[in-house]
Amino acid sequence: MAADGTSSVADPDAVSSAAPVGRAGEVFRAFLVLGCTSFGGPTAHLSYFRESFVARRRWLADETYADLVALAQFLPGPASSQVGMGIGWMRAGWAGLLAAFVGFTLPSALLMAGAALGLTALLGPEATGLLAGLKAAAVAVVAQALAAMASSLASGGRRAAIALVCGALALLVAGPAGQVGAIALGAGLGLLLEPASGALASRDPLPAPRRRTGFALLAVLALVLVLPGPLAALFDWPALDLAGRFARAGALVFGGGHVVLPLLEAETVGRGLVSETGFLAGYGLAQAVPGPLFTFATYLGALAPPGGWGGALLATLAIFLPAGLLIAGALPFWSRLRALPGARRALAGVNAAVVGLLGAAFLDPVLPAGVTSGATALVALLALALLLAGTPAPLVVLGAGALGWLGL
Known part of the structure; x- marks a missing residue:
């Protein structure tokens, strides 16, 4: 332990065997509490993490935490979950990484799987209004996210043009x-149009696995993204094919959890595995639970064949696996990545592109599926007004569902 109370790692590959089991348990308990209470999306999660692990527990220094956040934002995947995995790894090695993932993800995954299975039982005429309210809430949530992301990631004519x-x-x-x-x-x-700028600010290297471990993890990631489809076709395992599709979606998301919406829509609704109504209702519900938004995949896995709790578990592991492999695999190379002269320009272009992706998803399927009448338009507008006024998203979603149940 360093003098400032932060964790010091001299030989990171040895941490997993040297760290006491109690440290992994400590990581699990801390992240389980956050998984039960962290509402508000990835940006809010990062604030909770800093308060819990930098300011209060002093597991790592502020500068180390800032560098870990920068790496997660540079990589595709769910940024807050990747930062959590990185904190767990620095504290207790590979067992800590797994403990952080399970603790932070478990509460929302259980809620979303239960919601999907309950929704399946309720998909009768009496649930029509509830689903309409949830879909209208999804319209408002995506509209607010789109506006916020556009103002920060696609401001100015050049980046707005890239987004369009x-x-x-x-x-x-x-x-x-x-x-x-x-x-x-x-x-x-971004590389062509963004003005030349320096590399990302340099700091001391993050504690990281050895480079050979990083190469091995990135090689495993490549296999995870490439092999499931051919293997599923060879052995007739449709569940493996679906897991591969969820893994590819998890590996391609830049710019926040909301951007997973078009990727998962293409892989589920677009292939006839989940109804559009069920998809948007689940996306609305995902705003009402704490923890990572990526557990929307848990919900979809419970609905898509083979479905059930097994499908929910498979989808959850598949969509988060690339995040863990990426954060651990990229750590040894981060100091070199951030020094590349085009890194900042390319990242700016990717960030603008994800605004365009979310805008495309808003136009099709979110808006036409969520606003189907004057009444649903009013619910969506009321929900958006409440969100813009600062009302917590879970309350807005639940209220929209209640309005739909009572009046739509």
């Missing part, structure tokens, strides 16, 4: 190809 071009590509090219193409186009346009 990439959003148009996502609308014109259906499915994952359009999503991946938009992200790649955004990175290329």
Whole structure:
């Protein structure tokens, strides 16, 4: 332990065997509390983490935490979950990384799986109003997220143009190809159009696994993204194919959890595995639970064949696996990545592209599916007004569902 109370790691690959089991338990308990109480999305989660692990427990220094956040934002995947995994790893090695993931994810995953299975039982005429209210709330949530992301990630004419071009590509090219193409186009346009700037600010290297471990983890990630489809076709395992699709969605998300919406919509609704109504109702519910928004995949896994609790578990592990492999695999190379002269420009283009992706998802399917009548339009507008006024999203979603149950 360093003099300032932070964790010091001399030989990080040895941490997993040297750290006491009690440290992993300590990490699990701390993140379980946060998983039960962390409402508000990724930005709020990062604030909770800093308060809990930097200011209060002093597990790591403020500068180390800031660098870990920068790495998570540079990488694709759920930023807050990746930061949590990184904190767990620094505290208790690989067992700590797993403990942080399970503790932070378990509460919302259980809630979303239970909601999906309960929704399946309720999908009768009596649930029509409830679902309409939840879909209207989803319209408001996505609209607010789109406005916030556009103001921070696509401000100015150049970045707004990148967002529009990439959003148009996502609308014109259906499915994952359009999503991946938009992200790649955004990175290329950022390199071409963004003004030259220095590399990301340099700090002391983060505690990290050895480079050979990083290479091995990134190689495993490549296999996770490539092999499930061919293996599923060879052995006729549709569940493995679905897991691969969730893993690819988890590996392609830049710019926050909301951006997973178009990727998962293409892989589930677009393939006829989940109804559009069930999809948007679940997305609305995801705003009402604490923890990572990526547990929306848990809900979809419970609905898509084979479904049930097994499908929920499979989807959860699949969508978060790339996040863990990326954060641990990239740590040894972060100091070099941040020194690349084009890193900041490419990242700016990718961030603008994800605004376009979210805008495309808002236009199709969120808006037409969520606003189907004058009454649902009023609910969506009321929900948006409450969100903009600072009302917590869980209360807005639950209120919209109640309004739908009573009056739609």
